[in-house]
Amino acid sequence: MNKQSNSELFTLTYGALVTQLCKDYENDEEVNKQLDKMGYNIGVRLIEDFLARSSIGRCQDFRETADVIAKVAFKMYLGITPSVTNWSPAGDEFSLILESNPLVDFVELPDNHSTLIYSNLLCGVLRGALEMVQMAVDVKFVQDTLRGDNVTEIRMKFIKRIEENVPAGDE
């Protein structure tokens, strides 16, 4: 009961947040942006928590990163294991397919919020977390069960490696 109830706490709190944002902002686009921003703020801190708990070393490549995200991180924090599919030929883009999305349990989008990306926080979290390990990525939802799709699909694209800041004088 504990595990389920704890994810309900998160799900319900997330719902209350989205409701508050919809009250505060006039349009869905603003809410989406805010969710992404908040997710980013969470991501840059969550990565430390993740690295401390999982003792995963540096990933060798983007494929390994994808596996760690799906099989370790999602499992650890949300109790689900998305599948990693639809790799681009260049190996710089992939999809996470979520059969179920804990954030949307019991949620229905009202009619006047057709462009709301309800779970957009997740995109920000992934983006922020990866930035802290020197990866600039683009993350977005391409399918959403809340909007009538069969599955929820998050598309992740590797943009570039972020150079670590080297203090001046440290050659």
Added chain:
Amino acid sequence: MADEAPFQFLHSEVIEYIYKSADSGEENGRNITKLENMGLRVGQGLIERLTKDTARFKDELDIMKFICKDFWTCVFKKQIDNLRTNHQGIYVLQDNKFRLLSHLSAGKQYLEHAPKYLAFTCGLVRGALSNLGVKSIVTAEVSVMPACKFQVMIQKS
């Protein structure tokens, strides 16, 4: 535990958002109220699922004990450490290591920020109680970080 982390991070970020988005002249009270109201709704939803299969409660004290044990364990993975009451509708719930405060330093300078981190939970308790048919006012105070006390005043309707 890892699965507590998402809520804790989200809770902190919600507080940041409420305070950042407030107008500069806005009083602290309004922000505390916003946080409390969010907690209220979550508490109502949570208690509904928690008590789906529970037998009816004997009395008010029974309800408070449930909050201290089952509800607190569900939300914070631990029980309330101490429950006191004057048997006249006032209950004090003491948590010696409140999860949502443990990331704040124990220094005095953080005491003034502590109320922000208690507001949502006050709402949570009030919401849980309201769905159990108990009307209340819930306040909280920090004595020594990270220990805090939640005071529940039952309102007779």
